[in-house]
Amino acid sequence: MKLSQLISADQILPEMRAQDHWPAIVELVEHLRFLGRIDDTLEQEILGSLKIREELVSTGIGSGVAIPHAFSENVDQVIAVLGR
Structure with a gap:
């Protein structure tokens, strides 16, 4: 599977507001x-x-880069979002 198949242009946040690790994850x-x-329940x-x-x-890999990821039995496909 290619990254381009997982992420459309609207799933990229080029100018995130969050400056710290956890708030950035929440924003994404x-x-x-x-x-x-996703819906409200799945978000939580x-x-x-x-x-x-x-x-x-x-999931931080250095230089302000992280690849947070998790598993949910209620999600039947890979869902991705990128932010900077």
């Missing part, structure tokens, strides 16, 4: 809800899964 997930890719579930994942091991 909120954007998916705004786009209609995904944020919970991401929080647990980040508490186990940070």
Whole structure:
């Protein structure tokens, strides 16, 4: 699967407001809800899964870059969003 198959132009946030790790993750997930890719209930579930994942091991890879990811049984496809 190619990244271009997962992300459309509207799933890219070139100028994020958040400056810190967790607020950035929240902003990205909120954007998916705004786009209609997820609903309110799924947003909360995904944020919970991401929080647990980040508490186990940070997904930060250095230089302000992170690849937060988590699993949900209520999502049947890969959903992605990029931000800067």
